[in-house]
Amino acid sequence: MSAFVAQALREAERRRATAPAAEPHALDGLTVDQLAEAAIAGDVEAVGRLYDALVLPIYRYVAVRVHRPEDAEDLTQLVFERIVSSLPRYRSRGRPFEAWAFRIARNAVIDHVRRDRAHEPLSDRHDTAHDETPDRLTVRGEEVRELRSAIRRLTPDQQEALALRFAAGLTAEEAAQVMGKRAGTVRGLTFRGIASLRRLLLPEEEQVAR
Amino acid sequence: MTLLDRMLERGVEMPIDPMIVARIERHLQRIKPDPLFQRRLRGQVVNRYVATREGMIATTQPVRLPRRSLSALGRGMLYASLLTAVSATAVGAAAQQSLPGDVLFGVKLELESIRMELAPADLRDELAAVALDQRLDEVEALASAGRWERIDAAVDAVVHAEARLVALRTPPAGGATPSEVSMPEHVDRLTALLAAAPDAEQPDLMRALAASGASPSEIHSNRDHQTANRGQRKGKHAVPVAPPASADSEPSASVEPTPAATPVPTAMPTDSGELDPSPTPRQHGGGNGNKDDKPPNDHGKGNGPTK
DSSP states (O other): OOOOHHHHHHHHHHHHEEEEEEEEOTTTTOOOHHHHHHHHHHHHHHHHHHHHHHHHHHHHHHHHHHHHHHHHHHHHHHHHHHHHHEEEEEEEEOOHHHHHHHHHHHHHHHHHHHHHHHOOOOOOGGGGOTTTOOHHHHHHHHHHHHHHHHHHHHHHHHHHHHIIHHHHHOOHHHHHHTOOOOOOHHHHHHHHHHHHHHHHHHHHHHHOOO | OHHHHHHHHHHHOOOOHHHHHHHHHHHTTTTTOHHHHHHHHHHHHHHHHHHTTTTSSSSOOSSSSSGGGGGGGHHHHHHHHHHHHHSSSHHHHHHHHOOOOSSSSSHHHHEEEEEHHHHHGGGGGHHHHHHHHHHHHHHHHHHHHEEEEEEEEEEHHHHHHHHHHHHHHHHHHHSSOOOOOOOOHHHHHHHHHHHHHHSSGGGHHHHHHHHOOOOOOHHHHHHHHHHTTTOOOOSSOOOOOOOOOOTTTOSSSSOOOTTTSOOOOOSSSSSOOBOOSOOOOOOOOOOOOOOSSSOOSSSSOSSSSOO
16 A cells, blocks of 8 residues: 555545534434435435445345355445345335345345356455555454354255344344244254364364263 | 253343453454544445435345336236237127227127236226226217217216226225216216207206216306307317207106206206216116126116107
8 A cells, every 4th residue: 555545545544533523314313214215215315224234234234145256345335226126126024124125135136056067166355454464364264264154064954044134134933034944944944054063173172072 | 942942042141251242342352444434434335325315226125026016117018918818809809999889899898897907006097087988989980970870879888987987996894985986977968968969868968967977067067168160160079060850859857957047966867856976877788798797777777768
């Protein structure tokens, strides 16, 4: 990174820190469902807020399912295009908006995986950070590779349940609606998936000790 | 189902190994989209939303289009092709030009009935309106040709078309009564014919007017206006002055021709002399070949007055 860019970034950070607090907005504090309702009613600002609320969980969910950052970005873009295009046809019917949105994301991921069966070797590019030393990166990379390798040995449903509950941050009920299963089933998949990961990741003596 | 499954089914959250969860969380915390990508995508999403809202981008459609999503033009084309298939015979083609009293007029009405049966339910009232318009054209065509002896059969067809339209436009329960269904253009055309018709034929036209639910003042004012303009009108609705009625022509026994100064009743008088508030169109005569369900004839007139 050049000195000029580093200075510009520091300056931007300083301006953000000293900027006066923004005026409270009418959309502040609204839930995702309320933002979705406002967006359907034609509020452009609500669409932006909805995006802000969903972009990270959707990106994380997609990223843990497709492995490659480029694919994650492409799919995240595709998912939001579909969400916006389908927004006028969205009817809540008691289902959370997030469940509806993640169903779109899940379908996009399934389509992508079907098209792209031959996955590249696991990439740890998601897990690099600019402020880490090479040693830490090596340790972190090894840990991530182990975790990803272990996750790949779970059943597809267990992987899906873990991705929805941890990466997307959904509740068991919301994940169940996305997967088309019962909440109890999703809880079971999560519990058994974690138990399998423990067996795969922790040394045998540590498992006995625990 | 194991005990564990039963507990999970009941909503019990089982304790999950915190070390594994922490490891997963630590891994996930580091998965973040590129800030530039994130900002650029936000702009795209908002722009796309605005474009979709403004109609510049079509919303996604399901692959299997539901039946109701067929456009009006599409339905019209489908329907027209069916109609063409039905009426693409020499008889059918000839029947389309027939007038009441012609041999093929019954075929024409049958084809219309088939068309009505084939059409989607939400198009039937439109078809009934088209059919009524066509019946009025026929009455006007007969009047233009001075063939007043066929007016009775033509009025029968008008009354039947009115009844069908009223039935289709009236909600099944709690909606407008038939007399509340507005047909102002229809009333105008009939009053124009009434002004031009010989006295002997006026009861027939009055019958059609009464069935249409026109108010007495409406008929009266329209009639005066049309009478004043008689002979000046040109074009499709122009009706020539009819020859004077022959001496042996009799007015209808049930409905007297209304003098210009006398208000025209909205409804048909009953046998007791009272006005029936909800006039029922008279039954069709057998000559036009229409075999549809026919409204009862309760106004003291048979299949046509004796001419």
